[in-house]
Amino acid sequence: MYRKTVLQLKGLLENKKISSVELMKAYLQRIKQVDEQIQAYITLQEEEILLQSAQEADQRRSQGKAGILEGIPMAVSDNICTQGMKTTGASFMLNSFVPPYQATVVEKYLEEGAILVGKLDMDEFGIHSPYSIAKVRNPWNLQMTLGSSGGGSSAAVAAEEIPFALGVDGGGDLRQPAHFCGCFALKPTYGRVSRYGLISVAPSFEQIGSVTKTVEDMDLLMGLLTGKDSKDPTTHSQPWVPLEKDLAISEMKIALPHFSDLFPCRPSIQKHIHKVASQLETLGARVEEVELPMLSYVPSMYQILTSAEASSNLARIDGIRYGHRAERYDDLSDLYQKTRQEGFGLGVKEKILFGTYVLSASHYETYYQKALKLRTLLYQETNQIFQSYHMILTPVIPFPVWNREEKKSVQDYYWKDMYTAIANLTGFPALSIPTRDRIEGVPIGFQLIGQAGKEHQLLQVAYTYEQQEGISKRKEKSW
Amino acid sequence: MVNQYEVVIGLEVHAELKTKSKIYCSCSTQFGGEPNTQCCPTCMGFPGTFPVLNEKVVEYALRAGLAMNCSIARQTKQDRKNYFYPDLPKGYQISQYDIPLCYEGYVEIPVDEGNKKIGIQQIHIEEDAGKLIHTEEGTFIDYNRSGVPLIEIVSKPDLSSPEEAKRYLETLRNILLYIGVSDCKMNEGSLRCDINLSVRKKGDPLYGERTEIKNMNSFSYALKAMEYEASRQIQALEKGEKIQRETRRWDEKNQCTFPMRKKEEAQDYRYFPEPDIPLICISKEQIQRIQKSLPELPHEKRQRWITDYHITPEEADVLIGYQKTGLFFEETIRHYSNAVIIANWILGEGFRFLTEEQKEQGEFPFTPIQFAELLQLVEEEIISNHIGKQVFEIMYKTGKSPSMIVEENQWKQISDTNQLQEIIDEVLQKNQKSVNDYITGKKVALKALMGQVMKVTKGKANPQKANKILKERLENKKRMDKNAKPMI
Structure with a gap:
């Protein structure tokens, strides 16, 4: 039962083939069975409460008051605030923080009857670094990396511990793990989804997105999330265009940025993307190579700008009003120093230091301001491509999967986000789509970046590809 | 340096x-x-x-x-x-x-x-x-x-x-x-x-x-x-x-x-x-x-008050500074035309009683119309300036209308010439010594006699009129006295 998609479960529940209680029991059983190894959950709701919720969902259904997601279990990454349920951002700093408010995205799903099973593991505050201590494993190969910070969401879905999950994508945090887990992950257009309740680190980059097993699930779930929220002033009310399954993709023109020597995209990955390009052409789309000169600057502008925002955004976590506070301190500045020294991990500290450096008066122009200008130029170049093409095809990560113990070079960390970060720097939507290919037994996918507000075009192409390649009907299972 | x-x-x-x-x-x-x-x-x-x-x-x-x-x-x-x-x-x-x-x-x-x-x-x-x-x-x-x-x-x-x-x-x-x-x-x-x-x-x-x-x-x-x-x-x-x-x-x-x-x-x-x-x-x-919704700004108001109402820049500064008191001032002008007198009364009598907070809030316990009425009573010499101040104090403390206060206390000024003559003659009769002083050239006696008139009338005698009649009467006596002299 736990192998089903959201849409399939919805059908089974609606036709009374299964009850919400049965479904919840199946997932609880599954979590017990695999989570010891996967370690996707950082906090799990009590079994009693979950079964009670499932029972209530069944009751509502029998009274004809079922919501769209009535009785469907969900999980969200631990940097999304859940009222009354511990929300730590996977940080020691907030290890006992229980928010008195609900993230808008969680509220929207709860209103539709979904049941919150638990919180998913991630890198501290979603900051990926070589010093990561996140425990979550890749279900396809426990020795292999999940690629980025938001791993818990994809791992939980891939290991069938939950039918879908929400997470935060600030530069590829959702799309990269989805790519290594054979799932779909969408980073929506900036402003589509309310960030209220998101423990924000890089506010101009982050959007909450979903990890799903199929394109249809993605369409259903994201459609429920979008819209203006008075609690997040960056949201807008552009309506979600639903997926039309029988629409041909022969009209679609897809741009493929030229693989340049200026950046180290491995030949195996280039080959993989060329293969995807020809598969898409077989389906009727037109794929053409284009120049995107700003691409080689993406990693630097991404690092500079996200670090700058992080240094400021994490300042509020100071031990004064909530979270960890050092036990002994001499004075105010000692309190700040000891608290933050003890509470933050190395990756976070590095990010804060770098961000503080690039914003400091003597380096602002050299780094921060220049990066802002490059960001505008990248937007203009990308937008220029969208004058002639519907979307852009790229790899998700420019190199193949690696061992989780392997110390990647600084360069690798630098280039890793070059493709996914484009979407966060420009605000355009991007979808990570799985293929049938495997490296070291681990799936590999590709990314489509779309025009603002045109997620439906991405889903259209992804759906056609998914059907043709039989992605969601794949026999082989990670678990 | x-x-x-x-x-x-x-x-x-x-x-x-x-x-x-x-x-x-x-x-x-x-x-x-x-x-x-x-x-x-x-x-x-x-x-x-x-x-x-x-x-x-x-x-x-x-x-x-x-x-x-x-x-x-x-x-x-x-x-x-x-x-x-x-x-x-x-x-x-x-x-x-x-x-x-x-x-x-x-x-x-x-x-x-x-x-x-x-x-x-x-x-x-x-x-x-x-x-x-x-x-x-x-x-x-x-x-x-x-x-x-x-x-x-x-x-x-x-x-x-x-x-x-x-x-x-x-x-x-x-x-x-x-x-x-x-x-x-x-x-x-x-x-x-x-x-x-x-x-x-x-x-x-x-x-x-x-x-x-x-x-x-x-x-x-x-x-x-x-x-x-x-x-x-x-x-x-x-x-x-x-x-x-x-x-x-x-x-x-x-x-x-x-x-x-x-x-x-x-x-x-x-x-x-x-x-x-x-x-x-x-x-x-x-x-x-x-831009359109902006009210008249304080410096514009100040200039207008100085030019049109002829109050001094210092008075204008104080009235502008206490915005709500300034409003009270302006409102009173609509019912009583002499702005200089209004300003004098507000800054003189008013500020004797009002607390700092009341000045800021323009909290007078009476309306601009009642205030204008008081000033009118003084101007028309129905009450004297002196009585006016007492009326103001009672208005401040009770919020009663000035005409009612004047009525209740029978403070109407005595301006009727016959009535004043009678009162003055009585005073002169009772104060022969002062009258003699006056006749012998001691002008200060006039003041003393005027004081007596006010005492007798409880301050209600119209001071200008009373003064005039008193002087006439005394000068008369002086003349009669001179005419009598050759009898020696």
Whole structure:
């Protein structure tokens, strides 16, 4: 039962083939069975409460008051605030923080009857670094990396511990793990989804997105999330265009940025993307190579700008009003120093230091301001491509999967986000789509970046590809 | 020595805006609430919360900007000012850095030679911080003030004396009060200022090194601090010392400024654009609408009162300064035409009774119509000026109408000539000695007799008429007395 998609479960529940209680029991059983190894959950709701919720969902259904997601279990990454349920951002700093408010995205799903099973593991505050201590494993190969910070969401879905999950994508945090887990992950257009309740680190980059097993699930779930929220002033009310399954993709023109020597995209990955390009052409789309000169600057502008925002955004976590506070301190500045020294991990500290450096008066122009200008130029170049093409095809990560113990070079960390970060720097939507290919037994996918507000075009192409390649009907299972 | 120097002052004034809710959340801005009863996760900087800009704040700031002749940025943004302090819950203050909402304006302040234009460099919007409360048990934080909207008004260094700077502060305060955007209550901290001050030899084209005196929350302290700092700098220069660029604080107890931190210790606030708040766009229509909605500004009013009503500049300043009392003054003019008399009565009798708070609130316990009625009674000599003052006091204490008070106390002035003659004749008869004194040339006797008339009438005798009749009668007696003399 736990192998089903959201849409399939919805059908089974609606036709009374299964009850919400049965479904919840199946997932609880599954979590017990695999989570010891996967370690996707950082906090799990009590079994009693979950079964009670499932029972209530069944009751509502029998009274004809079922919501769209009535009785469907969900999980969200631990940097999304859940009222009354511990929300730590996977940080020691907030290890006992229980928010008195609900993230808008969680509220929207709860209103539709979904049941919150638990919180998913991630890198501290979603900051990926070589010093990561996140425990979550890749279900396809426990020795292999999940690629980025938001791993818990994809791992939980891939290991069938939950039918879908929400997470935060600030530069590829959702799309990269989805790519290594054979799932779909969408980073929506900036402003589509309310960030209220998101423990924000890089506010101009982050959007909450979903990890799903199929394109249809993605369409259903994201459609429920979008819209203006008075609690997040960056949201807008552009309506979600639903997926039309029988629409041909022969009209679609897809741009493929030229693989340049200026950046180290491995030949195996280039080959993989060329293969995807020809598969898409077989389906009727037109794929053409284009120049995107700003691409080689993406990693630097991404690092500079996200670090700058992080240094400021994490300042509020100071031990004064909530979270960890050092036990002994001499004075105010000692309190700040000891608290933050003890509470933050190395990756976070590095990010804060770098961000503080690039914003400091003597380096602002050299780094921060220049990066802002490059960001505008990248937007203009990308937008220029969208004058002639519907979307852009790229790899998700420019190199193949690696061992989780392997110390990647600084360069690798630098280039890793070059493709996914484009979407966060420009605000355009991007979808990570799985293929049938495997490296070291681990799936590999590709990314489509779309025009603002045109997620439906991405889903259209992804759906056609998914059907043709039989992605969601794949026999082989990670678990 | 002092005369060889000139003082250069620029002020940064922070005014709390009197919007009902805070700048980025819906908490109340009411002053004086129990600590931490007017705050929420947003204004306490909890993770996962975002600032939602209160449109009223922009509107109020625009009102201030237009009233101070500023240009308005048609597209602007907010910026983060980063620093750690427990009263600053997010670890940064949302302010404006390089594109202020309003810029390049001016206000006119009255000086001896007429008016002087003081340049306004910029007006920007920002949030206030919470408040630390130090007690013996430790330090506590009250977040009620956190997120209360502020405008910061930065002047150009156009002020050339502490006195001018004080005038400028009063002018700003009046404008903000009149356009209804701030209460400007210094005792509640809703108006505060930072002073930038330097001195230079007269004629020197370059500015001297300046110091900054932070966080003054009283006009009189600010004046004293500026006077002290100016003379301190002049003395230092005379001794051949150099002025250090530094931040100083006014010590009211010891009546001096003392250094807080040197320039090298100045904080780097790492300003950068606030990513959580979308660009602020101001339409032409909005500017026009606000411009049209501005009331008559205090300096315009002041000029009009001096020109049209002939009250003195000093009287005008006081009446403008107490805005609501000024309104009472204006309202009374609609019912009684002599503005000079109204001003005299308000500033004389009125201010004898009114508390500072009542002056500010214009809280007279009677209406302008009743007040005008009183003045009318005096003018028509139905009561004397003296009785009028007593009537005023009773009006103030009871709120009764003046005619009723006059009626009840039978205070109507005696102006009837026959009646007065009778009373006076009786007085003369009873005071033969004074009459004789007068006849023998002692003019002071007239005063004594007049006093008797007033005593007998309980002050109700029309003084001009009574005086005239008394004099006539006495002169008559004098003549008769002379005519009688040759009998000796």
